[in-house]
Amino acid sequence: MLVLFETAAGYAIFKVLDEQKLQQVDSLWKEFETPEKANKVVKLKHFEKFQDTTEALAAATAMVEGKLGKIFHGTTLLDDLDKELNNYIMRCREWYGWHFPELGKIITDNLAYCKSVRKIGDRTNVASMDLSDILPEEIEAEVKLAAEISMGTEVSEEDIANIMHLCDQVIEITEYRSQLYDYLKNRMMAIAPNLTVMVGELVGARLISHAGSLLNLAKHPASTVQILGAEKALFRALKTRRDTPKYGLIYHASLVGQTTAKNKGKISRMLAAKTALAIRYDALGEDTNAEMGVENRAKLEVRLRYLEEKGIRRISGSGKALAKADKYQHKSDVKVYDPSGDSTLPTVSKKRKIEEVEEGEEEEKPVEAKAKKVKREAPTEGEAETETPKKKKKKEKKKAEEESKPEEEETAVIPVEEVRGLERSVHLWLMVHLTIC
Numbered sequence: 001m002l003v004l005f006e007t008a009a010g011y012a013i014f015k016v017l018d019e020q021k022l023q024q025v026d027s028l029w030k031e032f033e034t035p036e037k038a039n040k041v042v043k044l045k046h047f048e049k050f051q052d053t054t055e056a057l058a059a060a061t062a063m064v065e066g067k068l069g070k071i072f073h074g075t076t077l078l079d080d081l082d083k084e085l086n087n088y089i090m091r092c093r094e095w096y097g098w099h100f101p102e103l104g105k106i107i108t109d110n111l112a113y114c115k116s117v118r119k120i121g122d123r124t125n126v127a128s129m130d131l132s133d134i135l136p137e138e139i140e141a142e143v144k145l146a147a148e149i150s151m152g153t154e155v156s157e158e159d160i161a162n163i164m165h166l167c168d169q170v171i172e173i174t175e176y177r178s179q180l181y182d183y184l185k186n187r188m189m190a191i192a193p194n195l196t197v198m199v200g201e202l203v204g205a206r207l208i209s210h211a212g213s214l215l216n217l218a219k220h221p222a223s224t225v226q227i228l229g230a231e232k233a234l235f236r237a238l239k240t241r242r243d244t245p246k247y248g249l250i251y252h253a254s255l256v257g258q259t260t261a262k263n264k265g266k267i268s269r270m271l272a273a274k275t276a277l278a279i280r281y282d283a284l285g286e287d288t289n290a291e292m293g294v295e296n297r298a299k300l301e302v303r304l305r306y307l308e309e310k311g312i313r314r315i316s317g318s319g320k321a322l323a324k325a326d327k328y329q330h331k332s333d334v335k336v337y338d339p340s341g342d343s344t345l346p347t348v349s350k351k352r353k354i355e356e357v358e359e360g361e362e363e364e365k366p367v368e369a370k371a372k373k374v375k376r377e378a379p380t381e382g383e384a385e386t387e388t389p390k391k392k393k394k395k396e397k398k399k400a401e402e403e404s405k406p407e408e409e410e411t412a413v414i415p416v417e418e419v420r421g422l423e424r425s426v427h428l429w430l431m432v433h434l435t436i437c
Helices: 018-025 028-032 035-041 053-065 071-098 101-105 110-119 137-148 157-191 193-199 201-211 214-220 222-226 231-240 264-284 293-308 352-363 383-388 389-404 416-436
Strands: 001-008 010-015 042-049 313-316 319-322
Touching: 001 313, 028 035, 028 053, 035 042, 071 101, 071 110, 071 157, 101 110, 101 137, 110 157, 157 193, 157 201, 193 201, 193 264, 201 214, 214 264, 222 264, 264 293
Parallel strands: none
Antiparallel strands: 001 010, 010 042, 313 319
């Protein structure tokens, strides 16, 4: 743990040797009565001296107003280190992968991979090498087994030397990044402890860096804090009349990252509201504790759990109950063997039989002729009143023509039985006539 202390001469960074004594607030002043006692609690790691009184005054004013100078550079440098580390590690894995490709699949941690490559060198040295200080026993056994049956090609000693030099660079940059992160964490906890608790060290530092200072950030409303860092997307949405962004830099906070995509907008809005309060408390308050941030974060976590469980709940009557899933029943269609497929004889379908029966019945039915009659309905009294004289004349002419025409003779309908009896009598008469002749 590091402690930043500002004096009239410059900045001093101390390393805490005994953290338990710092927790004893009542008797803490006794540990710093003399320099000898103070050396047992903290140790000076670095001292940055002011060049002149102008620089010292500017630093003191910036500290009072909440302005951060070198923390800005620390945040940017941290992002640059992450980018460079990714490039270096990717090159290292690809380069050494030609010689020992199985190692990259076994060791997933980048720092452990570079340390292992730095220690192994040529893969033929793995069998007689102890990697227990870097890798667990199970992974070490896998590495040794993979080295015996590796499909990699042979590389020159010059390539191995360059790869090992690249691994040294990755290890050094990783160690420096961890130190820079500790410095940034301690710096944020000293300046904005409640903001750090709410959104984390990196997100809080980026918010302050984007606003210019802690005091300027405290002047922003919660809606601006929510979308801070997404100005281009906001203006583009307003110009094209589309949906505005729901979050900016606050998207990388842990509370927003651990929720589902459906609830990210709600959580980011609530987190921005609580973060705005924490920023104003850090910038304008007299206390330096983080109790407010811890309390608000606990409330947000409870709200987050409620939103996550709301999706699996249903409202039943006047109360809320957990949704009950129906019991799963496996339904399988049991197919029975059809023996009709074994027969080679032609089969007559039921549809064809039905058609044959219907045709036979239609042949037996006699043809009946029906007389056509022209019927005319008499108009009602209401219709007769509304008819015009021209329509009356036309109707009278049609009626006269119909009466003058002779009525059609109605065709008689002969029953079927009489027709069959007539056929029999004619047949009998022919038989008798032929016999006589």
